[in-house]
Amino acid sequence: MATSTNLRIAFRFLTARKRSMLMSLAGIVFGIGFFIVTQAQTSGFEQFFIKTILGTNGAIRIEDKFQDTQFIMVAGGHDKDASKFQVAGDRSARKYIEGVEDPALLTEALYKFRNVSGVSTVLEGGVVADSSFKNDSAKVYGIILNDHLAVSDLGSQIVRDAGTLEDFRTTPQGLLVGKVLAERLQVKPGDSLILQAGVERRRYRVSALYETGVGDIDKVRIYMHLGEARSLLKKTSGASFLQVALFDRDRAPEDAAQMEEVLRHGAKSWQEREVSWLNAFKALQISAALTVSTIILISGLGMFNTLAMLVIEKTKEIAILRSMGYTRRDISRIFLWLGAIVLVVGTVGGWAFGAAVTYGVSKWPIKITGIFTASTFQVYWAWSHYIVATISATVVVMTAAVIPARRAARLEPGEIIRGTSQ
Template sequence: MLMSLAGIVFGIGFFIVTQAQTSGFEQFFIRTILGTNGAIRIEDKIQSTIFAIAAAGHDADASKFEVAADRAGRKYIEGVEDPALITDALRKFRNVSGVSAVVQGSVIADSTFKNDAAKIYGINLEDHLAVSDLGSQIVRGAGGLEDFRTTPQGLLVGKVLADRLQLSPGDSLILQAGTEQRRYRVSALYETGVSDIDRVRIYMHLGEARSLLKKTSGASFIQVTLFDRDRAPQDAAKMEQVLRHGAKGWQEREKTWLEVFRALRVSSALTVSTIILISGLGMFNTLAMIVIEKTKEIAILRSMGYTRSDISRIFIWLGAIVLVMGTVGGWIMGAGVTYGVSKLPIRIRGIFSADSFQVYWSIWHYVVATLTAAVVVMTAAVIPARRAARLEPGDIIRGTSQ
């Protein structure tokens, strides 16, 4: 029984730890991605296409247009035509905390060392700081954001790209868009931790980007942050309907990675649950053995007037005690190991940047672990309990005493 108890403790403990870790990395990824690309992105104007025209017959009033209202009948026009108008409209949404119009384009970045493909993001710094963690993502550059703010030709370059081009703050960089070539100055290097971003993205002032890309009006997209990030899908749908522009919440945008994290979380939960399951089997065996060993005692209790339910309850209680002790022990172990793991140094770069194990504290990890253990342990207890209750005292005592 002690081994089963230990198994329950370890099972619950590991369940909590693995869930805390996978959820921790997932939450960290979400924070990173929200801090870089915002909660909602508004891009591409929707134009409803006319797909059916009823031609006029002989009736004078029969001529009419039928306009498509469903997604299949939509046509998207690239970019946001009037960002000021859309920005104003977006700010009226109660859940919107920040809006930033971005002009985006492809360039060739040419340093003295080599050239490389890059994407420029023309931003209004103050607006963009409100919709991203750019301010806290600066990793090199003494002047940092202040230098960028005061230098019209200033650039914020992703750290991976800067390393490839061997750029440091203060260096100059030539950007080429089509036939246009201009020299800029690196104000600071930033690192989001998402290598796909840090490898290509260069931030520059919005006006400069318009000039370089020859996009005198409009925006490529509008980045939006929300007070309640979980409401992004509903808000995006509403924005799309009201603004007639495509709107994608972060859940839809990052669906692939979120599915990967979900699969990892479920997979680790299933794997660790086998420890609980094996402990449950061990407990089932132990209780079944106890029923066999204690048949005389069960018979004597029945002879005293204890009912079948009373006998059954003894074994259920035994299971419940193991469950309670195992749960409390598992919680303590889970919380302790989760705390210890959160202090372990580990350098992660790729889909996000972290220097220690990420954990996420959630009461639901404890609840689900407990429920899993409860189902396993109580099932393991109920079967022997029912077997014990079915024993006939007369048969047992007769077998013993004759």
């Protein structure tokens, strides 16, 4: 009963300073809204980047065997958690034997990890690509198509109307050429392309063009069948690396560490490989959050000002409420309710505004190339953005309401009535 009465009084008091209350409300709506929009955008681009790199280079890459002298066995350990192998010294001091010696054995071992969803053997080597127009240096990636499709988005990266994956599958001499490289060499599907590795020169046929969106990949990488790559690069066995896909990509660092210990090969998670970009995205996200939070902060100051003025305006009403038996706590709650009403309305409005702008921005055309290719603003819808925005606004608005509320509760009714009557 007391709560509903205090809330009812708060609602009526709200109308006493309509304009300044509306300004504070607008500040909260815009603050929350822009917070959501900026977080959706920065997270959107980050997620798109992650999707791109996972779709091209996989979650984990296994490469280069450790030299045996770098490990020591933990003998007779009683501790269940103790690793079977320990890495001697720090990682940078390790010595490696280049490549993967027995990819089949390693693949079999990798599938024993519960989180591994696919493994692709890749043989990599530098070549010179020679078209009838010009030649350019490139890197061939020998793959088993089905295996690689299981660990990458290659299937969906084929450029529309620029050949088919099926053509590549059925053509032993088929090539998948990066879009940028194909433009440089001026080749299109069906054209022949000569690849030279050392003294070995062979003619191949462009089956399709692909585009990952990552400039550094699209301008150098050529996919070909693993057997052809072995023949061209004169590597009859082994592999350059194994590309691994995971069911839970977020567990990649832990899995990579475990794979290193067990398989005695270097294993790099996507988080480790792309640490610079990921840190840049994180910094951008925090910076945007801090910048936009100032809107919420300023509206909180406005709210404080409005409520402080309202306490001064409503001293007479506070006194009469106190004379009727309303407690100091009731008075305090009336002003806290005022803050809460503005907060709730502002939050709901901010959510709606944020969601609407996020949707609008996601349809906004933009041409981005470089670390990925996007034709519209990338957004990521996450409840966490809405929750964090709400928590920030709650802290600011309720802090702004607490001080005037306490001041209102401290007012002495006798002094006010005496002052008004004189």
